[in-house]
Amino acid sequence: MPANSSRSLKAPAYPSRTCLAIVLAAGNGKRMRSKLPKAMHKLAGRSMLGHVLSAVAKAGADKIVVVVGPDQGALEAEARLIVPDVELVIQAERRGTAHAVLAAREAIAAGYDDIIVAFADTPLVQPETFSKMRIALAAGETAIVCLGFEAKDPTGYGRLIMKDGVLESIREDRDANPDERKLSTCNAGLMGIAGRHALDLLGAIGCENSQREYYLTDIVAIARAQKLASCALIVQQDEVMGVNDRAQLALAEALMQSRLRTQAMSLGATLVDPESVTLAYDTTLGEDVTIEPHVVFGPGVExxxxxxxxxxxxxxxxxxxxxxxxxxxxxxxxxARLMQEVHIGNFVEVKASEVGAGAKINHLSYIGDASVGAKSNLGAGTITCNYDGFAKYRTEIGEGAFIGSHSALVAPVAIGAGAYVATGSVVTRDVLPDSLVVARARQTEKPGWAAGFRQKKRKS
Known part of the structure; x- marks a missing residue:
């Protein structure tokens, strides 16, 4: 099997088994009322598709196939951002979940040991859960592993029909009889299939149901008819919640944030008011970091x-x-790259800049496209004028420099180490180390001018 470039995302598991992950992402998501494909909507700064791809990769998938609908180039670009050599296949007609899985027929036929079927709109499933599905398949006696959950209200969900702890079939809610509808153990949709049986089982699925669709869930009854065992892996309902509209997206975001906050605190960070802090999927907080209330982290922060x-x-x-x-x-x-013991104060913005150890930028400043030397002090209202309407330019500030309040540094410009820029200066040329630069008009005063001006205005 060809190696997948997503291996860096994986835990080192299953050295003797191969795995194909098929991620179904062809749904339009009309209830989202959005021009974006449903799977492109984000949780904690990453698309739902991105979360699913990352999870199956970490569970050891050697190859990942994403099934999309026609004209979904945005999904393809997003998938390749996470897994560069992902395979995209198109489900031209929407004829059910089994039909969607068989869009990846060529990959299935390649002979992987384990096949994982996941959904791009079910973004909270943990890599460990996919790993447990693979462990069940690896036991050798199980052809099908279905994820299930105990529902508080099972209305609308497919039911797992169990007998003596054995999964016999899955019944869609609309096709269930009254006794089956009373069951609370429900189908989450995600499935593991033994690769050696996959094509035979999938090919035997028909469309004799109320929707005239090919249900992937029928594979359990077909496997049983062929004397092949199926099992259910029961997880928490929150982990397998699907996202179909904006309200469910908000709920999924809340669940994801709770998970991320708990993880951050378990690794030694203090969140003073956890529920007011928003983290990204990749936020990294070291030990003894303190986060005060109402802080927002976008992607890519350490x-x-x-x-x-x-x-x-x-x-x-x-x-x-x-x-x-x-x-x-x-x-x-x-x-923005801040070294140790840097102070960045209130209403300060830093962009594409390195700030050296012990430097202070404490008030009302904008520092963009700059290097600020260690132990420098930038006074209130200092700005780097880095953009002329066409291009960006850099400002270099040496170690130990002092920039007086309300100074404008017009890039490209370099301030030497230990230099002193007088308050209110507009610096347009390089400043030598340890020198003083005063770049402002000389103060002049005209006694009585203001009184005369007011008197003249009143007469007019």
């Missing part, structure tokens, strides 16, 4: 040991060094 992120700060694509302080009301944009 905060190292001992750092403090104060309230109402927003961070994305940024790296915060050990024992640094950020905020309150600070914004770190992509490319």
């Amino acid at each position: 905060v190292k040991t001992g750092a403090l992120i104060r309230s109402f700060s927003h961070l994305e694509g940024a790296n915060v060094g050990e024992n640094a302080t950020v905020g309150p009301f600070a914004r770190l944009r992509p490319g």
Whole structure:
């Protein structure tokens, strides 16, 4: 089997078994009322499709096939962002879940040991759950593994028909009889199939039902008829919730955030008010990091040991060094890199800039496309003028420099180490190390001018 480039996402498991993951993503998601494909909507900064692809890759998938509908180029681009060599196949007609799985017939025929069928709109399933499905298949006696859950209200869900602990069939709600509808053990839809039986079982599925569709769920009864065993793996209902509309997307986001917050705290971070903090799927918080209330993390943030992120700060694509302080009301944009013990204060924005150890930018400043040397101090209202309407330019500030309040540094420009920029300066040329630059008009005063001006205006 060809190796998948997603192996870096995986836990090192199943060295002697191969796995194909088929992710169904062809649904239009009309209830989302969106121009985006449903699977493109995001949880914790990553698309639902991205979460599913990452999970099956971490569970050891050697090959991943995503089944999409026609004209869904956005889904293809998103899939390749997560798994560069993912295979995309098109389900031109929507004739049920088994029909969608068979869109990947060529990959199934390649002879993988384990086949995992997942759904792009079921983004909360953990890699460990997919791994448990594979473990059940690896036992050698089970041809089908179905994920199930105990529903508080089973209305609308397919039921798992069990007898003496053995899964005999799955009945869709609309096709269930009154006794079957009383059952509370429900089908989550996700499935593991032994590869050696997959094509025979899938090919035997018919469409004799109220919807005239090919239900993947019928595979259990077909396997039983062929004397092949099926089993159910029961998980929490929250883990296998599907997302079909905006309300369910919000609920899934809340569940994902709870999971991420719990993980962050278990690894040694303090979240003062956890429910007010928004994390991204890849937020990394070191030990003894403290996050005050109402902080938002976008993707790509690492905060190292001992750092403090104060309230109402927003961070994305940024790296915060050990024992640094950020905020309150600070914004770190992509490319912000803060070394240890940096102070970024209230209403300061940093973008695509490196800030050296111990530097301080404490008030009302914008620092973009810049390098700020260690132990430098940038006064209130300092800005780097990095954009002329056509291109971006860099500002270099040396170690130990002092930038007076309300100074504008017009890039490209370099401020030497230890230099002093006087308050209110507009610096347009390089400044030598250890020098003073005063770049402002000389103050002049005209006694009595204001009184005369007012008197003249009143007469007119």
